[in-house]
Each structure stands twice: as C-alpha cells, then as structure tokens.
Amino acid sequence: MRKESGYPIWLRVWHWGNAVLFVTLLITGLNMHYSRLSSAPLGFRTTVFAHNTAGILLTLLYVFFLYGNLRLHNHRYYRLLREDFKPGIVRQVRYYLRGIFVGAPHPYPPAWNRKFNPLQKLSYIAVMYLLFPLLIITGWSLLFPDRLPAMLFGMPGIALWALVHTGIGFFLSLFMVVHVYLGTTGATPGQLFRLMWSGDAQSGALSNEREAAPADE
C-alpha cells in the first residue's frame, strides 16, 4: 500500500510546471536584460513573446497552487509554529553548517504533520506568498506599460516596476539554485528528486524512519 507522501499528483504537476516555466522566464528574462545586437538566439521579439506567455501560464499555475493549498489541505504544512523561529531556524542552520557534514540526524525529519523544516517553511512562505505575488503583479503591470504612472518615487513608473520585477526574479533565481542543491540532501542525492517526480512515499520523505525525532545538536 502506498503511504501518504505529502506530494499528491496535483502538487507535483504544479511543481514541475512551475519549474519549467520559471526556467523559461529566467532564460528569456536574462536574454532581455542582457540583449545585445544579434545575440539572442530566438530574436528579441520572440524572446519577449515567450517571456510574456510563460508569465501568463505561471500566473495560472500560481492560482492553481493557491487553490490546491487552500482546498486540498496542503496549507497545513505552511502553518508557522513558535518553535519554527526558536530554536527551529538556529538548529536547522547549525545542521547545514555542521551536522550534515558529520552525519548527524536531521533535526526536523519529515513526519505526517511536517513536510518542511523550519528554514524551508519560512523560505517557502516568503517565496510563495510574498515574492511570487510581487513578481506576478509587477510582471502583469509591465504588460500594460501605458497604464503605469509616469513617475513614482522620483523614478519613471516603468523603471521602478521593472527594477522590482528584475530584482525579485534575480533573488528567486538564486533561491532556485539553493532549492535544487538542497534537493540533493536527501538519503541519497537523487532521493528527493525521485520523490518529487513519483510522489512515492517509499522514496523517503514522510515515511523516512532514518531520523525519527528532532535531534538537538
């Protein structure tokens, strides 16, 4: 019998769809920012079209994520607890800086009511409920540049919007790099990727009995 993995099909479809679209947006966004004569392989016009299309699809997927989180009970994993802040974050950072090297048990192993460690939970909340909405709002605003205010805080409205959009996109890209790297910190480097692809609890995650209880380092 398949165990509850915490990664149902809707979540995995959203995750990989989001991944493909975000990488598309990153590549096309970089091409637009660093555009120079004849350098864009697709051409500037096609790049902009691809970026806009991927952005619109990403928005639809984000709405799908919100719906899934609220209606399909995934939001319970995002609920912040007092212990997430103290001692949660310090313990998790200490694990990444020392414990992970010496083979110490994971301080917050996945359990039936816990999918994310405190650091992961906080960063996912910041990413999914703060940065993604800002990225989407600024992105949609830039689709209608004629509606943006001419000047805002002493800057042209479009420039400020674009600066915020590019900045958030940049930091989310860094997040993606760290996210992919931390994906290799499962029981084996590929375990968490297999879990996210198949959703099979046998791959690890919530059924992981290797590290049964929070360990104080």
Added chain:
Amino acid sequence: MKKCLEVGMPMVRAIQIRRPGMTTAAIRALLLAAMLPAPCMSAHAINQGSSCMECHRPNHVVIDPDRYERSVHGALDCTTCHSDGVDRFPHRSHPANAPDCKDCHSGASGSIDFGKIEMEFQASIHATANPTFRCTDCHSPHYFIPASRMTDVSEAIAAVNQSCLHCHAPGGAATAATQQAEFEALVDKHSLFPHPELHLQRVTCVACHAAKGHENLHLIVPKSQAVRDCVICHAKNSMLVTKLYTHLAVKERAEHGWANAIFFNNAYLTGANRNHWLDLGSVLLALLTVIGAAAHGIGRSIFAYFRRKK
C-alpha cells in the same frame, strides 16, 4: 490652406498698426505686404530691445517670443540672419536671400561634425527625393533646441519628433480630433511594434528611420530600409540614446564602452536601463551562490567518504 511652419497659422494675416506717428504711406505699405500671399512672417524676429522690435512687436508677428528666446538662436539679433534689405523701408528682403545655415554651421564643433552631417544629408531620402530640401525644413531656426539642452528624455524625444511630424503627419492637426486621427494613422503604420502608441511617443523617429550607425541622424533612409531590429534600441548601447544624446554618447562610450546613463534619470527601456555596478553585483552574487552550493556539496561528499572509510 497652407500653414506657416512656425506656428501653423494662416499666411495671410492682417497686421494691426498701432504705432503713433507712423506715416500713412508706411502703414499702407505694411498692410499691403501683410495681405499678399507672401511667405509666412517668420522673418519677424522678436529680440527685445533691438531696433526691429520698434515696429515688430510680439503681438504683431508670428514668432512666439518666449520660444524664440529659449531656442539655440535666442541670443542672436534678428539681423544676424535677416540682414538683407533691412536698411531701407519698407524692407525688400527676399526669402531666397536668407543666409545658408552652413554660413555659420560648418566644420567640427564639439561632438558635432557638420561636414559629416552634410554628407549624410546629401545621401538621405530627404535630399535625393527633394532637391530643395533645406536644414530649416526640420530645424526651425527660431525654435530649435538641441537635445543636449534637455535633461528630460521625453521632452527631448517629443521635440525631435515634432520636426518629423510637421510633414509626416498628414493634414493640418487643427483640432484635437484631427491630431488624434493623425496619431492613430501613425499607430497603424507602426503596428509591427508591441505597444505602437508607446513606441511612437517615446522613441525618436530617426532611431529607426535613419541609417544604422550611432550618429547617423541625418541619413534618413526610405521606409523600406528603416530599422526593424528591436535590439538596435533594446540594448546596452542603445541607438535611442546615442541618436538622441549624441554629445553624451560620445563621452560615455569613450569612458565605459557603452552609453545609457541618461536613461536612469527619467526613462526606461528594456535591455538599455543597465547599471554597471548592479550588473556586476548580481553576477558576483549568483557566482557566490553557485560556488557556495558546490563547495557545500563537495564538502559533504568528502566527509561522507571519510565516514564510510571509518
């Protein structure tokens, strides 16, 4: 009805003579001159305090005195250009005897090379399609302000484009409705751009309609040869900047290899609004992240290897 280039007013206009003591003959001569379908009254410069203004008061001429004083020629006396026939009354000057711009504007001056401009102009569609085309058809001698004097990019772009739209916006633009109709016709012609309205309002015509090359402002090419490559402008060394603020572009390119600083003041263009330090900082931060993750991973592998060996 043909319009005056300067202010779009009908050529034939009555001049009200109010100056006491003027002779009846002089009044008759002036009225006669005013009623003839002569070239517009652009010859009536308005330098305050000059002898011309004894008769040619601001209310009686078709030159806007404020705009003239702000223009690049604002400090010049009327007779610097309008010297022909002013020593007699009524004046017998003839437009054909007006001085050639090249009499003063020749050689190289700062970032402007008038010799190159002349060569570009002679090769342009303006000169080849219309041998009578003159500098003043685009550069109003009374109102022209160089972009170098405007720090606001939008203002500079609007001023530059106004020269083109004088001829290339069909009709007279007499009312807001006709102006809107003209603008919409231009939007239709430029529908290959995304947001054509914005492109028309915020891009200089010459950025695309002058030949490729950063300072080729006067080599206007036929429509079929207009630039259609987006990255001509949407690039760090944007043609929109270098064709508008040539004086800055020359200096900035010499210092940095590219020019776009003016855009950070009051404009935005994807691909052009780039800052050396932000670009460098973001690349360094991205590299640090990748190197940090890689180092952490390698460290984990090494520690795991030694744990297994124990």
